[in-house]
Amino acid sequence: MNAPHSVDDETPLGEQAPPNHVVMVDIQGLRYPVRSALDPAYVHKLARYVDRTMDAASSAVPIGESTKLAVLAALNIADECFRGRDDEARIAAEVVEKAGELERLIDAVLQKHA
Template structure:
């Protein structure tokens, strides 16, 4: 990554601020952070846990589950289109 072109962006996830550098659009990184924060907030409400690591792991599992379901749907659609 070329540091002269990268932009420094601070994002907040679950009450903690993380500094990043990005070559892309800083707003996109902020959207991603907000998305992750939303999952962590939901996991925290469901588990009523104060353990940030546990909340992060539960959020990661939920995101992975969603990703795999969407990937399966996508693969099935691609297969249908290829059969035509």
């Protein structure tokens, strides 16, 4: 059995460690072999997410236009990713600002009691 691998959020799936197993996933009723070094449970989770996103996008795409459906789903996923990154950057900036405020308060207290 393969040991679970940690997920590397910074490296795209295609650029991560060499694949060491094949995980079969179902997306839109089709089975796909995914060669990956990632934990199979995580690969299944990704596939379920893509499948749900494609289901949601299917109402906007005529039946039989799978390429358009895949592109629309990819755009939705990319939007979620970019929004998450923007939120992460905003939160990181807030943390830096709060840390600076705490540093100033601590310095003021230390100077007062010095």
